[in-house]
Structure formats: C-alpha cells, structure tokens
Amino acid sequence: MNDPSIPTLADALLSWFDRTRRDLPWRQNRTPYRVWLAEIMLQQTQVQTAIPYYERFLSRFPTLADLAQADEQAVLKLWEGLGYYSRARNLLAAARQVMREDNGQLPCDFKALRALPGIGDYTAGAILSLACGQQAAAVDGNVVRVLARWSGTAWSAKSLQDRRQAADFVLTHMPAGRPGDFNEALMDLGATVCLPREPRCPACPLAGGCQAYCRNLTAALPLRDKSPDVPTERRLLLLIAAPGFWHVRQRPPRGLLAGLFTFDWLAPDQDPRAFRTWLQGQDNVLVQPLPSLTHRFSHLAWHVDALRLGLPRADLGELAAWLETDGPQPDGRWAGRQELQQLPFPAAVDQYRRQELDEPPKTASP
Ligand code: SF4
Structure with missing residues (x-):
C-alpha cells in the first residue's frame, strides 16, 4: 500500500517545477515550430550553448514558412559550430515538406510528425505535449535515468524496449491537463538534480519515494552500456x-x-x-x-x-x-x-x- 505521506510522482514533480522552472526562450510562446526547433537543437547540445543559436535562428527564420524558403547554405551557416549537421538539413527538408503537404502547419498528430525527416519518438512526443497539449511521452536519456532510479527498474537508456517501457510509465503517471509541464519537469530534474554521476538526492523533490535513493542504488541505475569504440x-x-x-x-x-x-x-x-x-x-x-x-x-x-x-x-x-x-x-x-x-x-x-x-x-x- 502506498504511503499517503509521500506525494504522488506528478504532485511532487509539478510543485517542484512550479517553483524552479528555468526561464528558457523556447518556453515562451510554445508553438509547434518553436518547440520543434528547440528540441532538434537540444538533441546533441547543452542548453546554454543552444540559447544563442536558437535566438539567432528564430530571428532569421521566425516562421516555418520562412525556413522552408531558405537556402541550405544559409541554414548550415546558422548551425555552424553545433555539429551533427544532418539535424539542420532535416529541419529544412521537413519544413519544405510541411509547406507542400500540410499548408505550412506542423501537424499535431504522432504518425504525421514521425513521417517528417529528423523527427523521432522523442521529438514528436515533445511537440505534441508541449505545443499541442496532448498526452504524449517524451523520453530521452535524462528521463530514463530519472524514472529508472525513482522506480528502481533496471532500464538502460540505450535499449529501445526500455525506452518504450519508460514511455508507458510516463503516460501512466502523467496528470491530465499538464502533459507538457510534466515532461519538462522530468527533463529539468534529469538535467539539474538527478545527474548521471552525482545525483543531488537530498535536494530532490522525489527523494521520499525514490527506490534508488532509499536502496542505495543510484550508481547502479540506469544500466550503463559502454560506449563502443569507433574506428x-x-x-x-x-x-x-x-x-x-x-x-x-x-x-x-x-x-x-x-x-x-x-x-x-x-x-x-x-x-x-x-x-x-x-x-x-x-x-x-x-x-x-x-x-x-x-x-x-x-x-x-x-x-x-x-x-x-x-x-x-x-x-x-x-x-x-x-x-x-x-x-x-x-x-x-x-x-x-x-x-x-x-x-x-x-x-x-x-x-x-x-x-x-x-x-x-x-x-x-x-
Ligand atoms: S532521489 Fe536521487 S536518484 Fe532519486 S530521482 Fe531524485 S536525484 Fe534521482
């Protein structure tokens, strides 16, 4: 039986998020285009690094229609230094596809989003929950880490099956009415408190119900796969x-x-x-x-x-x-x-x- 003195995952997380949420440019005016751009930039880039790139990109291409008309070289130039340039090329290709097939509006539909270049499960879930207000999970490595520890489950962020299970877990705990905040709170907690090597458990709003903290398993969870050697x-x-x-x-x-x-x-x-x-x-x-x-x-x-x-x-x-x-x-x-x-x-x-x-x-x- 649950201990009634321990708040639910959603209550603990959202009240912490309401107190501490970071003021980031992509959290203002959350349109599908702005959320999409931010999530693509943040896939391989730290938040502080991404901010000036994000602002420059939006001031040059304020709308998806502006981006769709852009020259590829101009887009790559704005991306210069961020690396993983296929992200920028996919953004441009997807913007052009949306102009051709969806009247310039990113669709608020999982299947239609996944059909666009460069949009995977995580990005589609982020757009749907943050900009469209839909119940959708956005599970990346940070979120797997938080949930594996909190629930005491041996998940690995590298396993597709484990990520899917973590996504089901998110949907089970996601409160109606605040899907975007719930996902962002999980992301923020993973980025600022439930850190990979030295989680700040005494300062964590989830500590009371966290299996890894209570059972001294934070170093063991999530399961770690060695990053492979590359040629x-x-x-x-x-x-x-x-x-x-x-x-x-x-x-x-x-x-x-x-x-x-x-x-x-x-x-x-x-x-x-x-x-x-x-x-x-x-x-x-x-x-x-x-x-x-x-x-x-x-x-x-x-x-x-x-x-x-x-x-x-x-x-x-x-x-x-x-x-x-x-x-x-x-x-x-x-x-x-x-x-x-x-x-x-x-x-x-x-x-x-x-x-x-x-x-x-x-x-x-x-
Ligand atoms: S208590 Fe520690 S391990 Fe558990 S979710 Fe919070 S920071 Fe992570």
Missing part, C-alpha cells in the same frame, strides 16, 4: 592559401558533413610520405605544419594532420593531382576572405579557418 581514420588536411584567397572544397551532398565546406584533403589513394617528398621539391610552395587534432563523430573518429601550403598565386598547378576530388565541384574553388568567413565549416576543422582569419575559437564545438 579512427587518419586524414591529411591541406590548407592551400594564395594572397587574398583560400582553396575550399564542398563535401558531397550525402554522408558525413554533407554539403559543408572544408579546406582540401590529400586524396585517399595518395601516400602521405610520397606527397611530403614531392613537396620538398616544390620551390614555389611554402610549407608550414599546423597542429594536429582528433575529432570524434558518433560512429567514427578523424585524426587530422594538417599542412598550410602557401602559393604565390591562386593556381593549384601540379598540386591538383594530389587532391581529393569528391563533391559537387571536383576541382574545388578559390574563396576570398569575406566568403571564407561566411561559408559553413564543420567544427571538425573550423579551428584552421579561424586561425587563418584571426577569429577567436568557438566555445561550442561538439
């Missing part, structure tokens, strides 16, 4: 510069960092040692080593070595034979300073462009 690719980046110009290359329209710009790469079928030997014989190329870096993507890591190659004029000459020729413009092209500032570069190699332009490093580089 590492070694790449040689070639920053080719001539007076007033830099040679840039757009990535292919599909695959890793699709559509973004980078400097050049040594072609995969070229031997880096043979290339360095060849360089030694080139009197007109000023070679300068740049710092190496390692950048980890979700499924792959790049170890990037880099050389700056200074040319007397904007002409690749024999150098062209060594370069990767993948992408919409196999020969790449020359960009002046202003264009180099405006092209969308991925975080993986943006530090080289910033050094070149004397720009300070970005704080957000997931």
